[in-house]
Amino acid sequence: GAVVSQHPSWVICKSGTSVKIECRSLDFQATTMFWYRQFPKQSLMLMATSNEGSKATYEQGVEKDKFLINHASLTLSTLTVTSAHPEDSSFYICSATKGGNEKLFFGSGTQLSVL
Amino acid sequence: DQQVKQNSPSLSVQEGRISILNCDYTNSMFDYFLWYKKYPAEGPTFLISISSIKDKNEDGRFTVFLNKSAKHLSLHIVPSQPGDSAVYFCAASATGNQFYFGTGTSLTVIP
Numbered sequence: 001g002a003v004v005s006q007h008p009s010w011v012i013c014k015s016g017t018s019v020k021i022e023c024r025s026l027d028f029q030a031t032t033m034f035w036y037r038q039f040p041k042q043s044l045m046l047m048a049t050s051n052e053g054s055k056a057t058y059e060q061g062v063e064k065d066k067f068l069i070n071h072a073s074l075t076l077s078t079l080t081v082t083s084a085h086p087e088d089s090s091f092y093i094c095s096a097t098k099g100g101n102e103k104l105f106f107g108s109g110t111q112l113s114v115l
Numbered sequence: 116d117q118q119v120k121q122n123s124p125s126l127s128v129q130e131g132r133i134s135i136l137n138c139d140y141t142n143s144m145f146d147y148f149l150w151y152k153k154y155p156a157e158g159p160t161f162l163i164s165i166s167s168i169k170d171k172n173e174d175g176r177f178t179v180f181l182n183k184s185a186k187h188l189s190l191h192i193v194p195s196q197p198g199d200s201a202v203y204f205c206a207a208s209a210t211g212n213q214f215y216f217g218t219g220t221s222l223t224v225i226p
Contacts, residue, residue, distance in 0.1 A: 105218060106204075106206075106215075106216035108215060
């Protein structure tokens with residue numbers, strides 16, 4: 001089955017630093033990738049939709065300059081949390097679709113802790 | 116290795132009947148389970164959850180059943196409506212943080 005790999009699974013950083021999270025589709029070309037944020041035991045919140053080769057579409061309330069998304073190839077999308085602060089501590093998860101249907105494949109997520 | 120599996124990629128049900136979506140998991144440490152619903156071109160939205168201390172949770176037309184011994188989770192929708200047509204994902208967690216998702220079941224409710 002299709003696999004989406006997300007790295008790192010857990011990261012701790014100091015306030016003010018930037019953190020990059022990678023999302024890779026290992027055995028398929030992902031025309032669209034989604035980035036979500038999830039607080040413990042709450043629902044996934046869609047942050048942005050990333051299409052290969054074009055700018056990401058951000059959901060209302062998500063700061064574009066803070067959460068930089070790059071989808072440079074059909075197998076890789078990255079989310080960079082710039083100048084991270086403790087309130088950015090959360091669980092970030094990506095998902096990818098092959099296109100043509102709506103089946104989504106999810107990464108296992110990244111737990112970000114900002115000190 | 117897929118720790119959460121939805122073995123039925125699609126399901127069709129007549130309007131007014133019951134829809135049953137199934138989910139199996141392998142990790143006995145999972146203690147929190149969720150169902151998400153996704154419409155085309157939209158992100159998933161949370162539907163209902165259940166903790167491992169329960170075997171049933173009900174919210175309106177949606178009921179989630181958990182069978183821990185069988186490591187099996189199911190979502191019942193009664194009565195099914197055309198607006199329920201969507202892709203449904205189950206997810207499981209052992210810590211409340213990292214979640215493992217199934218690949219989804221596409222439900223079509225036929226008017």
